[in-house]
Amino acid sequence: MIxxxxxxxxxxxxxINITPFTDVCLVLLIIFIVxxxxxxxxxxxxxxxxxxxxxxxxxxASLTLxxxxxxRVYLDTTPVTFETLGQxxxxxxxxxxxxxxxxxxxxxVPYRLVITAIDIARTVGFDQIALATRQPxxxxxxx
Numbered sequence: 001m002i003x004x005x006x007x008x009x010x011x012x013x014x015x016i017n018i019t020p021f022t023d024v025c026l027v028l029l030i031i032f033i034v035x036x037x038x039x040x041x042x043x044x045x046x047x048x049x050x051x052x053x054x055x056x057x058x059x060x061a062s063l064t065l066x067x068x069x070x071x072r073v074y075l076d077t078t079p080v081t082f083e084t085l086g087q088x089x090x091x092x093x094x095x096x097x098x099x100x101x102x103x104x105x106x107x108x109v110p111y112r113l114v115i116t117a118i119d120i121a122r123t124v125g126f127d128q129i130a131l132a133t134r135q136p137x138x139x140x141x142x143x
Contacts, residue, residue, distance in 0.1 A: 063098040067105040090124040104132040
């Protein structure tokens, strides 16, 4: 029979190996840098937003706010300014004319003007605000 010698094996850990931890941290850092760079590129794209396949005709009991390319503002067909818009919307809301505000902005209007109009409408109590779009052109209509 073969005899083996058994020695006392000391299995105590004298230190922590941080190499695997460092590798994982560097991989996560690289992934974060790559994805953060992709998000910044995406936000700098020039977008043409006013077309939507799900565009629907607004409800008849709605109030329409139009912003033209020349930055003129109309409440239904009445010209208003951003300074008087809140007061006019408050009057329309108080008279019970409409609970829904449909914002129709030309695609050349700066986004901040649309946000300003929506902010004014929310301030005076409009909770239901819709952004108007138009149906995309079909391939038959393009020819």
